Amino acid sequence: MSRAPYVAEILKRPVFKTAQLISGVKGINRQVRWVHILDIEHPSKMIYGEELILTTGSGFRRKNDALLQYVSELIEANASGLCVEIGEYIPEIPPAVTAMADQHHFPLIVFHTEVRFVDITKDLHEWIIHVKYAQSEQEQAMLQERVWVEQLISGDNADIMRSFTAVTHPLVFGVLAIGLPSHCLLNSATTCSIKPAEWFKVTKSAFKKFFRDVVVAVEAERIIVVLDRSNHFHVWESMVRDAWQQLQTLAAQHLFYGEQLAVGAGIIAQDSYSIAKSYLTAVEALAIQKKMGKENILFYERAGIYRYISLFTDNHTLLQMATIDLEVIENHDRKYGTDLLNTLQVFLDCDRSKQQTADLLYIHRQTLYHRLEQIRQLLGTDLNDPIQRLALHVAIYTRKFHLM
Template sequence: MNELKLTVQDVLQRKSFHCAKVIAGRTGLNRQVKWSHILETKDFESLINGGELILTTGVGLRLDRSTQLQYVKKLIEKEVAAICIEIGPHFSEIPIEIINLANENNFPIIAFEEVVKFVDITQDLHTHIINQHHEMLSQLDTLSRKFISLSLSHNGILKILQELHKRFQQNAIFIDKRLKPYYYPAESKEMIGDIHTLIEQELKNTHAQKIVSMHGHHYAFMPVQGLGQTWGYLCLQFSDPYAEDFLFLLLDRAALGIAQILLRNRTIEERKQNMEDELVRNLLNGRSCDEADLHTYLPTPSRNMYYRIFVIQLNVPDINMNEEDWEEIKLQRSMTIRALFKQNGFFPAVSVRRNEIAVIAFFLSTNQLSDETDRFTHIINEIIRVAKNNFSDENICTFGISTVYQNNLDVMTGYDEARKVLALQKKEITNNYFYENLGVYRLLLLLIESNYLETYVKEYLSPVINYDRETDSNLFETLTVYLECSGSKKETSERLFIVRQTLYHRLDRLETLLGKDFMKPPNRLAYEVAIKAYELLKNVSRTK
């Protein structure tokens, strides 16, 4: 008997079950019994949690055959461990249909051929289960202390795996997403390929614990997590039935010990990156950098090496904090972002400020695929997920990403592009993350520094804007929507929530102000650009 898992087979060996006989579902005797419950009603869904050993005199089964079958099906669906029926005046025999149903679902049905005291059975089983739980907590506390101690020792990850092997006499493996795998004993190295396959197939889209079977063996997986990310998976092979709750609690403590080791190692590694932060900031601001530092902190330039500037604006209020607290927060942000980019195949150089994180995200690619954006979008979604978990607000971050460059001399230009994207997002002019997707705004942003853009807007739109101001009308809105609807009068009137006759009157007024040919292709394009420029200028003046 597994000392921490009580099965139906174990229950049958107890003295109180000396007159019990297995009628059906013999192949399910390895089901775990978590509690016992006396059940004498047919409506029990809210009373059952799963894993119970049901004791009954059969009062609830004195029904027609179809209702009896439905009763047993409900027990199976609720994952009851087994049902024990006292054969007697209430229930004299078990129908063959119920026996067949139980056999098909490996659901044990046990008959008491003599009158038994259910109170004695429940007292015996509950005492045993409670003692098991007490023993489980005691062992868990002892092993947790052991794992913490091992996490502070040299080569701690391997020693934690050795402790797991000592406990279960089974292979223990840790797959790190960044580094080489750890395994114990040495023979388990042959399993690494299969474990990678299982992780890819079964755990790719989940961060939860899971038991997976392959080649007749069972593998318990526990994610090792830190800073809102999954850093790897702890895997334990096992073959004998085991108390699943205790198994995962134990693996959780071991995974916590491994996470502490990884966090400590990454913290040490990250503290060495302070020089990188300064280098990145110098490149972003166009300051000269030592050639040796460039070779130390940035990837070697090559024909297939590209980069984008990825800027995260943190929309958090300024909080007074001492320098020591800020350094700790800065370290955690840098570690989180660096790990995320590395997991997605980038070579990041990171600079962290209180309200901004800037990354020079280097990557290898062919010329044809260098403008691919999927990996960057995936990173944005992951950052939003982490921000939502940590701050309960997914809008705490905004993102701006430059076009693709190769020459390190273009870092400042890329940084300027990313910040322009952020500025347009802040003004709610665009929801695009990538500079190359800004369309006509790329051209307008270049012209905004001169007065020509303002002059252009006045030449094309001042008749409409002045008319609206003088008459308190909304011809400008009508013009904007009419152009967006490509001249469709039906769609325009629906979007403006006005009748067609009102729209016709407004269009006549626009023709009077702008000319009858304002919807001809060259003129239409000019007005569309002018409207975009007007929106941009209006937002710029609002923020000054």
């Protein structure tokens, strides 16, 4: 296998004719094994290492150190370099960022005019696949499908959409995000003996047994699978569970034994242009599943209130509100050894059925009445009011989600 191209060689490509290397000059001999468009705030989970990253910053939050943190994560993850489009989202490169890039010999490349990143990725991917690598058919198929998935989830390349639809039969799609076992993360400090090509092979084999069209991409921390979803949801759900079981079996036979693979299933994509949204919800479902840990597979449609709560994970506003709403009961439980918070949750979960609540708590109805009266007095809340009741229910599950 011949070597991957260097950053210095890539800068000579026609698609880089308007680019400027502004720092990290001593790192231009870094090899580039792949190219990503990553307009997300925390990129480290999406890469293996030795990739060239392209960004406009459109997914960053408007805070002063966002780009500095972004570059720091790329350096830590052993990325080969960063290309930034100077524009609306990143109007200039802060001196602290260029200084960090120089310190770590990390090539920082800027485009001062608008460029089509999809053209850059297409050019470099074709070069890497067809010129620099003499790979087996399976490895080439793996890389080609990874190109497809990356372009599909970016949602902005009409050519890729058309070519993908031309070689796949369904018009309705679903995306799965499968978490890799903790000891097999491809960007971890420890060396994993299982190669991406092996994950690709067993995943493809497992899902092809149940789905006609299967596209697989192996990322640093998860496997992305794009599937036909033309069947009714319940049928599709059953097929996914069967394929997951087959994947577990193959993984145990050929890769590792023990840890169960977690899966997040995204919402339906009515066409190839909607695959990006299905991908985002699959990743979100996987994150929720890892928090909940009840079942191995979580379908986004079944995540309930957690779909809303998870949106506030990065800021603590919702958690603070939930804490304020419930702290008087929590304090009472701690001080007197009571079980009022759990009683309130079960009561609300049972849609205020006193008999069902008492049965689940293994207490007499009279005991339940006493507890509910204590809760009413402590909270000053009318549990017959649907708005107040909903607020308490959300507060309880917000606390549970953050404490998982």
